[in-house]
Amino acid sequence: MAGLAQEFxxxxxxESATEEENIVIYGMDFEEEKVFVVFTDDAGKTPADEAAPLVAACYSDDDCFKWGKELENFAAWKQLCAEHKPGSPALLHALAAYELPKK
Incomplete structure (x- = not known):
């Protein structure tokens, strides 16, 4: 898990530990949009497997849930970050528009 933490x-x-769920979440602030996005695995736990699905949940700065998105895996998030500046509105919009690949 330390490797994935370093990748995030x-x-x-x-990175933030949540006392209620006893897990670690990863997140990114999008200051211009006044939101932040947190990442968990598809069971709502600390992401530990790069190949497993990754869930992004977007919240307003006052902690109101706005939307959620499932990504195929960590590589999908990494690709979005390679295409758009971290914390930028473009990255947030690309994440919101992300669609799982067709199987």
Missing amino acids: ERLGCW
Whole structure:
């Protein structure tokens, strides 16, 4: 898990332990949009497997849920970050528009 934590950090994400769920979440602030996005695995736990689905949940600065998105895996998030500046409105909009690949 330490490796994945470092990967999130390289992309500009922060890390936070949640006392209620006893997990670690990763997140990114989007200051211009006044929101932040947190990432968990598809069971709502700390992401630990780069190949597993990743869930992004967007919240307003006053902690109101706005939307959620499932990504295929960590590589999908990494690709979005390679295409758009971390914390930028363009990255947030690309994340919101992301669609799982057709199987």
